[in-house]
Amino acid sequence: xxxxxxxxxxxxxxxxxxxxxxxxxxxxxxxxxxxxxxxxxxxxxxxxxxxxxxxxxxxxxxxxxxxxxxxxxxxxxxxxxxxxxxxxxxxxxxxxxxxxxxxxxxxxxxxxxx
Amino acid sequence: xxxxxxxxxxxxxxxxxxxxxxxxxxxxxxxxxxxxxxxxxxxxxxxxxxxxxxxxxxxxxxxxxxxxxxxxxxxxxxxxxxxxxxxxxxxxxxxxxxxxxxxxxxxxxxxxxxx
Numbered sequence: 132x133x134x135x136x137x138x139x140x141x142x143x144x145x146x147x148x149x150x151x152x153x154x155x156x157x158x159x160x161x162x163x164x165x166x167x168x169x170x171x172x173x174x175x176x177x178x179x180x181x182x183x184x185x186x187x188x189x190x191x192x193x194x195x196x197x198x199x200x201x202x203x204x205x206x207x208x209x210x211x212x213x214x215x216x217x218x219x220x221x222x223x224x225x226x227x228x229x230x231x232x233x234x235x236x237x238x239x240x241x242x243x244x245x
Numbered sequence: 246x247x248x249x250x251x252x253x254x255x256x257x258x259x260x261x262x263x264x265x266x267x268x269x270x271x272x273x274x275x276x277x278x279x280x281x282x283x284x285x286x287x288x289x290x291x292x293x294x295x296x297x298x299x300x301x302x303x304x305x306x307x308x309x310x311x312x313x314x315x316x317x318x319x320x321x322x323x324x325x326x327x328x329x330x331x332x333x334x335x336x337x338x339x340x341x342x343x344x345x346x347x348x349x350x351x352x353x354x355x356x357x358x359x360x
Contacts, residue, residue: 165347174336174351175288222347231276231346232290232304233338 135219140240143213149206151239153219156200162223164195166204167235168215175218175233178204209243216240247271249352251337257358258327266322266355270339276346277320279312281333282354288336294320295342327359 136154143149155164165180179186179193181202186193192205206213218238250269258264270277279291290304294314305311309328314320324331334356338349 163347174338174354175349177348177350180348220347231278231293231295231340231349233278233280233288233347233349234290235287 135221135236137217137219137236137239139237140242142242142244143206143209145211145243145245146208149209149213149241149243151204151206151217151219151241152201153204154201155219155221158199158221159223162221164193164199164202165220165222166191166193167218167220167233169218169235169238170212170215175235176215178217209241211243211245214241214243249337249339249350251335251352251355253355254353255356255358257360260329260359261326263323263325264327264357266324266335266337266357268320268322268337268339268352270318270320270337271350272318273341274339274350275317275342276340276349277314278338278340278349279320279322280336280338282336283333289333291322291335324357327357329359332357332359 163180163182166178167175169175179188179191181193181195195202216238218235252267256264275296277294280288282288292312293301309325312322334354336351336354338351340346340349
């Protein structure tokens with residue numbers, strides 16, 4: 132699996148956009164970028180994933196650079212409840228082997244301030 | 246719709262006792278996963294069920310741990326003769342299988358404390 136690099140922490144003002152970067156310079160052509168988050172004392176939460184096109188859902192937007200070596204998760208209007216550790220993961224999205232074992236790196240602690 | 250539910254939310258047990266943790270996955274999800282997370286630590290994979298296939302038990306830390314999934318839905322994780330090192334949050338997740346195996350939806354977890 133391609134390695135990812137994320138800043139250890141970020142701050143954001145409530146109501147502003149939170150832009151969380153992730154570097155994955157060794158990503159392969161068939162690897163997707165997944166984002167999860169974990170709010171304190173809760174289970175992890177799937178946010179979004181993408182291959183090469185930008186993606187948007189009700190939670191966030193995912194912007195992947197054209198060379199796919201980095202991506203940005205955007206929370207358009209951050210709220211206090213978005214304070215969490217955000218994890219960027221790069222994995223091949225197909226069945227087989229032990230591809231389903233979810234593992235997190237250190238992630239980015241996003242603190243949304245009032 | 247309903248998400249993944251787990252029960253109990255908290256369990257305190259004495260060392261040496263057996264415990265059962267329950268997971269109700271999202272309806273229609275064929276894949277079910279158990280993980281545990283110790284305080285401040287990452288996810289530790291325990292076991293994976295996919296449809297009628299034999300489960301992947303490779304993550305179970307000892308033979309005191311077992312799990313079953315009845316009727317392709319509800320799953321129970323059993324820990325026999327609990328030890329203090331078993332104290333952790335036990336998380337259950339479910340997903341559609343195959344291509345969607347990495348979109349996992351987690352329950353709130355069961356916090357197990359062994360005294």
